[in-house]
Amino acid sequence: MSVWRLALKFVERDILFKKLIAALTILAIASGVATFVSLRILSLGSRTAAMNIVQQVLPGEVVVYGQGLYDVSEDVLSDIKRLPGVKDVTPAILVTGYVGRNAVFLLGVRPEDIKNVVSRFVDGQPFTGLTGAYAIADVGLARKLGLKVGDKVTVKPPYGTYFKQYEVVGIAEVAMKIEEIGAAGGYLILPLREAQNLLGRPGYVSMAVVKVEDGVDPQEVKTLISLVYPGSRVMLREEVIGVVFKVMSLIEGLLLSTTLVGLAVAVFGTTSTITSTVREHQREIAIMRAGGSSRRDIALIFMLESLVYGVSGGILGIVFGIVGAQVGIEVVSSYGFLNPPLILEPATLLLGFLLAAGLSVLSSLYPVWKATSIRPVEVLKSE
Known part of the structure; x- marks a missing residue:
């Protein structure tokens, strides 16, 4: 054997x-x-x-923040957009707020940038102006609060007692988001000017996402932005991922x-x-x-x-x-x-x-x- x-x-x-x-x-x-x-x-x-x-939240290679929650001037963004190698600049406001007693994320964007923050509309349509008492609710928030297109929501900023009513014109799947964290139970998208007025910060945004031209090194664009806007915090998307x-x-x-x-x-x-x-x-x-x-x-x-x-x-x-x-x-x-x-x-x-x-x-x-x-x-x- x-x-x-x-x-x-x-x-x-x-x-x-x-x-x-x-x-x-x-x-x-x-x-x-x-x-x-x-x-x-x-x-x-x-x-x-x-x-x-991170790639959904930041549809660009470079992110510009201020020192506070919403102190990036839109005037500075115009200067950044003229820098060599910059293809586009997307300003946005992203803060927590309240719909009734429910904590939510308030996302203020321009009408032309909705395509960057919404993957698809389940019902309704996007707003078409920078101002107007209109809002887009994400699917999770609409399900939680039982919202439908045409309903009114009362929105309160994170600070102060001021509030305003907005009409829900669309229900959509939000792509540019960090999933519901902590007490925040969903997303409400507002026209950029409406979000600024609600916060009492006209002309300022929370952040700007910079898209660079094809073949351009994002690090070079980051360096140029730091020179033009020395008081900002500039990060590459890869650094955020890191x-x-x-x-x-x-x-x-x-x-x-x-x-x-x-x-x-x-x-x-x-x-x-x-x-x-x-x-x-x-x-x-x-x-x-x-x-x-x-x-x-x-x-x-x-x-x-x-x-x-x-x-x-x-x-x-x-x-x-x-x-x-x-x-x-x-x-x-x-x-x-x-x-x-x-x-x-x-x-x-x-x-x-x-x-x-x-x-x-x-x-x-x-x-x-x-x-x-x-x-x-x-x-x-x-x-």
Whole structure:
């Protein structure tokens, strides 16, 4: 009988005789791999969703802020638009306000910029002027408040007691937004001048999104804007994405500790199982060694058994990981901050499988060393 067939016979017998222990060992490996895979999938989906949100919020390569909430002068924006390499400048007001007692985001834009902030209209139509008591409600806010086209809403700014009524002329899916955060329950789009008057800041906006010409380096445009408007805060869209990714990396690092704990449990579980198996098979090992089997033959038996555990746990862990990632995505989406897609990256799945197989084999090294160190004479003599 070949060494491989003998090793497989050993493995088959051990698993059949110790079904519960084998199952627990496989589950320990699967749990560690599942945690790793699910967190990786959720992380990739969250990063993709965050990048999409930033790109939606900032339909341009450079963003200009003032020092306060809404102190970017429109006169400065005219100067910025004349800079070389600048294709377009989109001014906007984005602040929190109130519709009745409900906190919302107020988004003030020009009529020509509505196409940049709305993906599609569910009902109604856009407003056509910079002024006018008109508003566009996003789908979530309309659903929450039961709004329809033609309804009146009372809007109050974040500060002061002043309020004004606006007629809902459209219900749309808002693209230029950060999903509902905290107490804010939706978006209300107003004509730019109406938003400025509501806030008591005519001629000023919260930010300006700058679109650069094709082939122009956004960094050069950022430098020119900083020279023209030294009191501003100028950021590249990639820098905003980088800040978001840094925060997410910190969270992912904290979650990684959970993965390490799961993998450590898998390693100790496999080591314990293989050590127990070696102890139970001392007599067989001694007989094989006395019959001429080499240390390598003995090592092969137990390393193959640990590999079977690792492969089984890896496959099961990938399945559990995908299911866990789907559950995690649903939980994250329920908070309304991100809506991560389920992205099954082959590299992640392969890494999870190799991690299970590799750690299982590594965890068997000590018990394998103990098995190959057995002295046949001493074992058989004690029998």
